Amino acid sequence: MEQKVAFICEWNSGKYTITELCKAFGISRPTGYRLISRYEKHGIQGLLEQSNKPINHSNRTKxxxxxxxxxxxxxxxxxxxxxxxxxxxxxxxxxxxxxxxxxxxxxxxHGLVCPQKLLRRVKPVHPIFAPKRKNILPPLFCTFM
Known part of the structure; x- marks a missing residue:
């Protein structure tokens, strides 16, 4: 807030261009112009932080x-x-x-529902199937042999 007020005071003095002021304060020119327009519309109160939250939401439930x-x-x-x-x-x-x-x-x-308890899953026992050689299927899949 102090930097914004200092920026506006320097701008009101008329000694510097907006480009020079923005470079000195480390802000972009659009930001500088935005600060000046807020100051001109609302005074010092216009320099306060403003919310970016939208006023209306188009998909809000009636x-x-x-x-x-x-x-x-x-x-x-x-x-x-x-x-x-x-x-x-x-x-x-x-x-x-x-x-x-x-x-x-x-x-x-509105606090009208309580969350359900999560079901605990049984941890699998590893290894489920320990093959003795390569490309061996577990006994469950070898029913056709």
């Missing part, structure tokens, strides 16, 4: 669909995303219904 998913989950608390997804076809057009994964993410965001 609010009424989200509310319906949450109300159906509260009504049928044992049902998961797949069943709730199929129920949505009664209430909304197909183009408005989100995918099963989106329904699952919405439910987990």
């Amino acid at each position: 609010a009424e669909v989200e509310e319906k998913i949450l109300s159906l989950k509260k009504k049928h608390d044992k049902w998961g995303a797949k069943k709730l997804h199929t129920l949505l076809f009664k209430y909304f057009a197909e183009k408005d219904i989100p995918s099963i994964i989106t329904v699952q993410n919405l439910l987990s965001r």
Whole structure:
């Protein structure tokens, strides 16, 4: 922030060109012009860091669909995303219904589902088959001989 203010102060003095200022401060000319335009529009507050986060998301699920998913989950608390997804076809057009994964993410965001335990797999015993010579198949595959 201090460097931005110093850049604007030097620019306001009128002693240097923008190219010279940008070279001295180690920034590109488009960045320098961006700082100047923000300063002219918003004053010193315009020099603060601004979020790059988009204001709107084009694929966001509609609010009424989200509310319906949450109300159906509260009504049928044992049902998961797949069943709730199929129920949505009664209430909304197909183009408005989100995918099963989106329904699952919405439910987990609101804390309405608990993650399932992962099944432990049995570790294989190595070696499974120890051949005595090359190109020998395990006994399981040698049924035709």
